[in-house]
Each structure stands twice: as C-alpha cells, then as structure tokens.
Amino acid sequence: MPGTTVVSSPGKVLAAGGYLVLDPSYSGVVISTSSRFYAVVQDAGSAYGANVVVVRSPQFVQAEWRYFVRLDRARVVVEEIPCNVGAHDSTRANKFVHLAIQHTLSLALEVRGVESLEKDLVNGLDIAIVGDNDFYSQRAKLASMKLTPSTASLSRIPPFCHCRVSISDVHKTGLGSSAALITSLVSALLLHFSVVSPAEFLEDLSVDRRLAHNTAQFVHCLAQGKVGSGFDVSAAVFGSQLYTRFDPVVLQPLMNDEIIHTQSLLTILSPSNKAWNYRVEPFKLPPLIRLMLADVDAGSDTPSLVGQVLKWRQQNPSEATALWTAINNSNQNLAKALAILSDLHSEDPIAYELAVRYISSLQPVQWLANPSISPSEERLVHAFYDVHQFTQDVRANMREMGQLANVPIEPPEQTSLLDACVYQAGVIGGGVPGAGGYDAIWLLVCDAPDSSLQQQPVHRVERVWNTFTSLDVSPLSASESIAKGARIEQLENIPGLKETVFRQ
Structure with a gap:
C-alpha cells in the first residue's frame, strides 16, 4: 500500500x-x-x-x-x-x-x-x-x-x-x-x-x-x-x-x-x-470553443423543481411525451452538431480557424449574411450556426416545459441574461444547466487568439455580466476539462x- x-x-x-x-x-x-x-x-x-x-x-x-x-x-x-x-x-x-x-x-x-x-x-x-x-x-x-x-x-x-x-x-x-x-x-x-x-x-x-x-x-x-x-x-x-x-x-x-x-x-x-x-x-467540445460559466446568486431548490416536473409528466402523459420527444431531438441535434464541428476541424483546421475568427466579430444573426467568405468557410459558418440554433431550440422547449409544469426552469431574469449574452459577437449559445432555475448559466463562446479583434467574445460576455442588474452574476474560472x-x-x-x- x-x-x-x-x-x-x-x-x-x-x-x-x-x-x-x-x-x-x-x-x-x-x-x-x-x-x-x-x-x-x-x-x-x-x-x-x-x-x-x-x-x-x-x-x-x-x-x-x-x-x-x-x-x-x-x-x-x-x-x-x-x-x-x-x-x-x-x-x-x-x-x-x-x-x-x-x-x-x-x-x-x-x-x-x-x-x-x-x-x-x-x-x-x-x-x-x-x-x-x-x-x-x-x-x-x-x-x-x-x-x-x-x-x-x-x-x-x-x-x-x-x-x-x-x-x-x-x-x-x-x-x-x-x-x-x-x-x-x-x-x-x-x-x-x-x-x-x-x-x-x-x-x-x-x-x-x-x-x-x-x-x-x-x-x-x-x-x-x-x-x-x-x-x-x-x-x-x-x-x-x-x-x-x-x-x-x-x-x-x-x-x-x-x-x-x-x-x-x-x-x-x-x-x-x-x-x-x-x-x-x-464527447468533447470542438476546438476553439470555450465553455463559460457564471454563478447566479439567487438559488433554486432542485429537488422541488424535479418533483414538480415529474408530477406534471405523470398527470399529463401525452403532452409530456410529445414535449420530451421534441426536447430530446433538440438535445441529440446539438450533440451531433458539435461532433460535426470537431470533424470539420480535423478535415481543414485552417479554414476552421478562419471561420471562428469571422464569427468572433459578428452576432449570430449576422453570421450567414456575408457572401464574400470562401465556400469552405461558409460551410463551417453554417455548422456553427446549427449549434447556435439547436441551443436556442433546447432553451425554447425547456421554457415551454417550465410553463406547463409551472416551474421556473428558465426564469424571466435568466432569459434576459442569456439573451443579452447570446446577442454578443462570437457567442455561439448557452442555457441554464441541469434542472435550471436561478443557480447558474453556461455559454459556448469562440476562443481563437486573434490580436486583430478589438475585444474577445469572453470580454464581451463578462461586460454583460458586470452590468446586468436583474441578477447578481459572478463568473467562474472553469472551462471544459482537458x-x-x-x-x-x-x-x-x-x-x-x-x-x-x-x-x-
């Protein structure tokens, strides 16, 4: 021993x-x-x-x-x-x-x-x-x-x-x-x-x-x-x-x-x-994508949230099955879209990095609007936008479940906070982890070193957190474990x- x-x-x-x-x-x-x-x-x-x-x-x-x-x-x-x-x-x-x-x-x-x-x-x-x-x-x-x-x-x-x-x-x-x-x-x-x-x-x-x-x-x-x-x-x-x-x-x-x-x-x-x-x-996150986490100083009773959702599911089996199927489809689509990004990086790491630099300076709604990028970059930008859209789908479905079960899975303050973050250039998507509530948020942001950018996506997000007034938001230093x-x-x-x- x-x-x-x-x-x-x-x-x-x-x-x-x-x-x-x-x-x-x-x-x-x-x-x-x-x-x-x-x-x-x-x-x-x-x-x-x-x-x-x-x-x-x-x-x-x-x-x-x-x-x-x-x-x-x-x-x-x-x-x-x-x-x-x-x-x-x-x-x-x-x-x-x-x-x-x-x-x-x-x-x-x-x-x-x-x-x-x-x-x-x-x-x-x-x-x-x-x-x-x-x-x-x-x-x-x-x-x-x-x-x-x-x-x-x-x-x-x-x-x-x-x-x-x-x-x-x-x-x-x-x-x-x-x-x-x-x-x-x-x-x-x-x-x-x-x-x-x-x-x-x-x-x-x-x-x-x-x-x-x-x-x-x-x-x-x-x-x-x-x-x-x-x-x-x-x-x-x-x-x-x-x-x-x-x-x-x-x-x-x-x-x-x-x-x-x-x-x-x-x-x-x-x-x-x-x-x-x-x-x-x-599973792992694709290259040049960083996980960002923030602690929200409000707190939720996770067992209570889970208990209420499971009670709603038991009392409304048809409605719950349909919604859980939709949520599961969004979850699986997100996982597949992230895996596709990893594959695309393996195929062409140079084009992948160029695409990350491109979307790092634009809001998600602008990613597909530039016709001057190369076909290889355009393919990658579409793949990144898929990830963005699937995170939004997951959020929308989880909010619907929260409304049906009368549970604050993504409370209005969290919705405002996440929307403000996802609106930033270079932010791919995010959500409330686990059972949701007022505990925390997670984000996926572009993380390519580029001295030509006036401000990195990470810094834009932290500015949102520092100026957000509806909740007390404090960043965590953690990223994904390598x-x-x-x-x-x-x-x-x-x-x-x-x-x-x-x-x-």
Whole structure:
C-alpha cells in the first residue's frame, strides 16, 4: 500500500438533458469542468493510532471528522469518534464522508481479506478533501480584495481558498461538489487499499475504473437517500460524455442500510454485473470553443423543481411525451452538431480557424449574411450556426416545459441574461444547466487568439455580466476539462495543494 494516494475528480455541467436524463430512454450532454475535487489519503504514522481515520476539509471552519474502524471476518463497522470542538458536535456529522469510508472499506474487506485490511490500517489514515475555488462562491473573497467579479480577478485568489465558514453555510455554485468529492474519495481509497490498480485505473473504461464508478454511484445515492440519475458521478469518473443512466433496480438491494452487511457489495457493484446498463459515449467540445460559466446568486431548490416536473409528466402523459420527444431531438441535434464541428476541424483546421475568427466579430444573426467568405468557410459558418440554433431550440422547449409544469426552469431574469449574452459577437449559445432555475448559466463562446479583434467574445460576455442588474452574476474560472475524468495526481504537482493539506 502506498504512503500517499491523491485522486482528483472534475465538476460537471449538464448542458442538455435536464429532467430527461432521469429516464433511461434519453441521454444527456454532460461537460466535465477544469475545476476539480481532491482526496489525499496517507498513512497517519503514530499521530492517531491503529484503525483511526481522520478526515479533514481545510477550507472550512471546524471541518474534521474522526472514525474508528472495527474489523472482523464478516464486516467492517466505521464508528464516528466525537470531536471536542463545541456544543454542536451532533450537527457536524458528514454523512457523505462516513458512508464513503464505511462502504469502500467493506468492499476492500471482500476483495483483500481481513488480515490485509488490518495491516493497512495499523497506522491509521489521514485524509484531506479539498475543492477548487470554483465549487464555492468567491463573492466575499473578491469583495475583501476589492476586486470586480471577472475571471482575471478570480485568478488572483489563492488556490483552495479558505471559505471562513462551516461547510453547512457555504454557498455552492452547482458544479457537483458532492459527486466530485465522493468520486475522488472512493477512488483514492480503492487505490490506497489496492482494490484497484493504478495502471488499470488510468484506462478510460477499464474494469477498475468502472468499479470505482459503480461504488461511487452507490455511496452517493445512499448519502442522498435516493437513486438519482448519476450523471454527475459519471462525469466525475469518465469526464465529458453523452450519458444514459443505469436502471435504479441495480442498487435497490443496497439502499436499506440496516441490511447492508448481509449483502455482497462486490457481487452487486462489480462491472461484470449486467444490471449496470448505463452508457457513456465519448464527447468533447470542438476546438476553439470555450465553455463559460457564471454563478447566479439567487438559488433554486432542485429537488422541488424535479418533483414538480415529474408530477406534471405523470398527470399529463401525452403532452409530456410529445414535449420530451421534441426536447430530446433538440438535445441529440446539438450533440451531433458539435461532433460535426470537431470533424470539420480535423478535415481543414485552417479554414476552421478562419471561420471562428469571422464569427468572433459578428452576432449570430449576422453570421450567414456575408457572401464574400470562401465556400469552405461558409460551410463551417453554417455548422456553427446549427449549434447556435439547436441551443436556442433546447432553451425554447425547456421554457415551454417550465410553463406547463409551472416551474421556473428558465426564469424571466435568466432569459434576459442569456439573451443579452447570446446577442454578443462570437457567442455561439448557452442555457441554464441541469434542472435550471436561478443557480447558474453556461455559454459556448469562440476562443481563437486573434490580436486583430478589438475585444474577445469572453470580454464581451463578462461586460454583460458586470452590468446586468436583474441578477447578481459572478463568473467562474472553469472551462471544459482537458484531463477528462478522475485521475491519479502527485501532491507536489498541484499548485497550493500540499500547503493546503498540511495547513494548521
């Protein structure tokens, strides 16, 4: 067993497939982000004692949890050790962390045996979990530094900035922090206890990576108290993708925690279990297109939105089926149009870059109006306009569903904000991610370096965000992850991570 294991997992944006991704008949377009969660697992030496696991989240106030691991040949029991940090210890329990340790070690017991697990726990464990700044609102930090909200300002905030609040009080930005946390922690523990091998884990769809995925899905569902669609965990494991969910029945035998110890985790979580019927199709944004994200400081109750939409669907099956079919067609058209752009870049990268430069200086309504461009560029401009139109179609259909279900999927303020952004030169399209509401927006913008442009599309968008008055809009620094999904890291190679992990 290695002395230190570090795994990172990306956040996510569900660009297309909100609500539909809950049904295995439909797929979603999921983009993984450059913002990542990190789990650092290391031997504690003589600091804590045998079988003691200490988990720390150095970005938050009073964020430390201690556990004692009891082992026998049949089961693992992870018991929380109260921390003497105040009168509210009972409110500080971290269900996600506790369940991740409990069930990942239970799986390790099945695979490795009790003697091996006892040996690996003889020095105890020290675990640090930290997330990139984008997972949490940085408005207060920017204000304290007297900086205006912009991506340039965000780059001046130290990595893994301390939030100065407890975890329960932090404002999240909707990138899927719980899924990224669970995935990084479960994967790090599986690697640390040699349940999966580093070489196998490096492969995109290997058995070991799929075992990490299935385990993380189980723990995340159990912590949430329900079997969700799983797109967020899947993105954290595999990266950007076209995702089709698994049948929830695969996890039903494990969702009653009272009988968990009578079940074989490996039998159910093994990738050889054909009940794991999710589909992950490779996907990535085309070259010279940048994902831009903004946090909208209003907030929505996602479970409430989902519940109301599903109730409307159940009560209006014919109407809902027709609309979901239309939304799905738009979603699939968008995915295909983006894939076509990638193919066109491969065919003629020079013409592709010229087309991006051309549309970077024009609003979408003007892209097709210039007859002087070459036939190859015109073909590309039409392909970009298809992407623009399909994002608009998705938005229109989602707004209609919101109106029919009486749910603010794209509230009027969000519509005004998105329209103002999409009106800018070089902005291809955008929308509200996932279930929608007042949480965030995403945009696809042209990102070709061109000194002849007086202003880049990114800057135009940020000006809109800074001057928009109906909502408090703050940019995130994340773009699409070029590193795909979960990956093994070296502590010293991540700026600020080592200093944060050992922060006192």
